[in-house]
Amino acid sequence: MSSQPEVVVGEPKVRIDGRLKVTGKAPYAADHGHEHGIENMAYAAIVDATIGRGRITGIDTSAAEAHEGVLGVVSHENAPKLPYRENAGSNNLPGERIRVFQNDRVLFFGHPIAVVVAETLEAAQHGARLVEVTYDEESPTTDLEDGTPDEPTNYSRGDVEAAMADAPVRLDLTYNLSRNHHNPMEPHATIARWEGDKLTVWDKTQWVGDGTQVELAAVFGLAQDDVRVLSPYVGGAFGSGLRTWPNTVIAAVAARELDRPVKLVLARRQMYFNTGFRPAYRYQLTVGADRDGRLLATDHVVRAETSSYETFSEAVLSAGQMKYSTPNVRQDYRTVPLDVNTPIWMRGPGAATGDHVIETAMDELAYEVGIDPIELRRRNEPTEDESSGLPFSTRRLLECYDVGAREFGWSRRNPKPGSTRDGDWQVGIGMASALYHTSVAPARARVRLRIDGTALVESATSDMGPGTYTSMTQIAADALGLTLDDVDFRLGDSVMPATPPHGGSMTMASVGSAVQNGADKVRREAIDLAVNDTVSPLHGADPADIVVRRGRLQLRNDASRGETYRALMARNGRTRIQATGLFSPREEATKSAWAYGAVFAEVGVDAQLGLVRVRRMLGVYDAARIINPRLAESQALGGMVGGIGKALLEHTVTDHRDGRIVNANLADYLVPVNADVPDLKAIYLGGRDDYPDPIGVKGLGEVVICGVAPAIANAVFHATGRRVRDLPITIDSLL
Known part of the structure; x- marks a missing residue:
């Protein structure tokens, strides 16, 4: 912890x-041009395959090349x-990984097979439509139910078979969760420029250094x-920018x-087919418990889609291993290769899926044994x-339950499903808990105190929306x-000090700790300079007694004795004081670090139409120290909105005949959209967790979407008495 007074950290500063x-002045990837030194x-425009699997037998580019403004067409043929x-x-x-234009294979519908380059966007787009492609077509497999699973990832403890045989209560549940796409406002975009053998790209990415830079070099x-x-600005990504997709390579090739x-x-x-997605899941869960609702055993059989050429997996099993005290657990997780493009991490990766299944199952168990859903969770709270x-x-987490139940009015809820009406609307209240692992990774930041007393801080991280510019400042x-005005924080350039990817809720903990470390080094060097300077008012003072306020070094208990950085x-003839801030995680874990939440939702279901409307929602979160409450609330509300989409709306539909989306x-x-979003409220418990990182934070960008969909699903059951185990919950499932 810094010995400095906390002045702006913890304050709800604007972005x-x-x-x-x-005002439209922030340059996103596609906004760079002449004013940024990009001339001519x-x-x-990419030409996409129109079959789901097979080989290209011919590409006729003559019409495209003859079109006015077209400069050339590149495919595997040239x-x-x-x-x-x-x-x-x-x-x-x-x-x-896909090797752009290196062979004639088509691996999925929409596979990029050529690119048309032109003087104008319109000419390129029209030229792409003029390219004629012939194929040797094969029948694709795109349905999770039709694929052949890979070898399993297994986990077990205890004796599940024996515990299930003896369990007084047993539930056999199957959940089907649809594929989701990220759909950020900014589409993926790249500008590529070569100067000899040196390549510069302006790219939409969540990892400029060891991500996009290293991949393009390879x-x-x-x-x-x-x-x-x-990549100075990213217009949303939700995980879609965590790897380099073919379009970036194609731009560089062209x-x-x-x-x-x-x-x-x-x-x-x-x-929808040039970048990744949250994969579809089929999750079978068997739960064994006693009549008091205490878990005795759980058995998990999980199937998840991946592509035929790469294996994507995520931490979907964690919630079932440690969220609730369960002596006997068995898990079988298998990916299913399909003729689709490769999935990728999406907000709350793995955890949002696992939480949905576990939390819906806990609600089912609560009704089965006749125990309040919060009380059931309390009875299964683990000690480690x-x-x-x-x-x-x-x-x-127990405190999240207490605060949420009090603020949401849980005690006023009639526990009987289908018992509450508001005119034609059936009204229900549900809740779910959430968790996400506190991730940290090595990070660096360069901190420079300038001769005018202002500071420049640089780090090759990203800001896709959580407010990295502001929180790091x-x-x-x-x-x-x-003051905030005296610090210039810059990011999004691979020449800056390296950071981990901007995802997994690790940026604040990792990069923030590096910024803190570098700034502490610079401040201490300035203090040492003062106490060793015979002319300084602070000469001979104990460095531990000196603080800096508004750019002025002074004694903690005697503000009259001090001087400015400037x-x-x-x-002393110094034009700068500079240091590189470093953060490294612990070599060996001695504790288990997670962020937690409790989500409460009230829904209305039209009794005649089956239409579901979320009426209000509350999330209470244990995310440790909050650097900026305004940004934290923005994250929580955004996560809730995303969870509403996951629960009620988002569903990628595939035509399994050819793999077309x-x-x-x-x-x-x-x-x-606005009409789908009700009164939302977020509460953060605050406090610190100094185990994962020295600034006492946990990640909060991922946990805020976890628990939202099951809270809504549980509220729908409470409203109607009908349990829907598939996502999204559609009108036809309630009619």
Whole structure:
């Protein structure tokens, strides 16, 4: 912990980049151009495969090439052979990633098979429609029920068979969870420019350094330093930017072949098969319990879709291993290869899926044994992480229940399903708990105190919406004793100090700790300079007694004795004081660190139409220290909105005859709009957790979507008495 006073950390400061964004002045990937030094830019459009599996037998580009403004067409027939070095980082997955234009294979409907480059976007798009492709078509397998599962990932403890045989209560449950797509406001976009053998890309990405930079270096056989990736603003991503998709490589290939900068922006339709998605799941759960509702055993059989060429998996099993005290657990998790593009992490990855199944099952068990759903969860509260045997760093889930029940009015709820009406509406109240692992990873940040007493802080992280610019500025400002206006925080450039990916709720804990460390180093060096300077008013003082306020070093208990950074540095001939802040996780875990939440939802279900409306929702979260309450609330409300979509609306529909995504647009793939979003409220318990990181935070961007869908599903049951185990909950399932 810093010895500095906490002035701006913990305050609900407005977003530093907010005005730029709402006035349209924040440059996203596709917004860069002449004013950013990009001259003579061409435009590209991808040609997508129109079959679900097979081989290309011919590509006729003559009509496209003859179209006015078209500069060229690149496909496997004329593309350069690329090295595609192995890249085992988290940017890639087990299997073999798509090798752009390197062969004639079609692996899924929409597989990128060519690119048209033109002087204008319109010419490129029209040219792409003029390319004629013939195929040797094969029948694709795209339905989870039809695929052949891979070898399992297994987990077990205790004797599940014996415990199930003796269990007085047994539930056999099957849940089907639909595929979800991220659908951020900003589509994936790349501008690529070559200068000799050096490549610069402006890209929509959540990982400029060890993600996009390293992957492009591997694809083109370059040194890492010969690739520069810039991504100063990201218009939402939700996990879709956590790896380098083919469109980024295609832009770089086109730019090199045409010898000029090329801009490539995916159409909304292409976002459904050129980037990843939350995979569909079939989750079978058997629960054994005693008549008092205490869990005796659980048996999990999980099937999840992946692509035929890569294996994507996520931590869907964690909730079933440690969320509630269960002496006997068995899990069988298998991916199912299909002729689809590869899934990817989506907000609350794994946990949102696991939480939905576990929390809906707990609600079913509560009604089966006649115990209040919150009381049932209390009876199964663990004293340690039973999957690892480690103690929890902090776990205030019971407090989340207490606060949420009080604030939401849980005690006024009639427990009988279908008992509450409001005119034609059946009204129900449900709840669910949430958890997400507190992830941390090595991170760096460069902190420079300048001669004018202001600071520049740089780190190669991202900001896709949580407010990284603002929260990091707050950390640096307090550690340096400056105002927010005196700190310039910059991010999104691969030449800056390396950070982990901007995902998994690890940015604040990891990068924030590096910023704190670097700022502390700079402040301490300035203090040492003062106490050793015979002219300084602080000469000979104990460094531990000195704090910095608004850029002035002074004694903690005697503000009259001190001087400014500016005066100190000028007198000592220093133009800067600079340090690199470092953060590294513990080498070995001694505690189990998680963020927690309790979500309460009230829904209305039209008794005649089956229409579901969420009427109000509350989330209470144990996410430890909150750097900026305004940003935290924004995260929670956004997570709740995403959870409403997952519960009631979002569903990718595939035509299994050819793998075509039927609703690949924002008119037919439904996401929540204003009319779907009710009164939402979030409460954070605050406090600190100093185990995972020195600034005392837990991640909060992921946990706030976990628990939302099951709370809604449980409320729908309470309203109607009808249990729907598939997501989304559609009108036809309630009629």
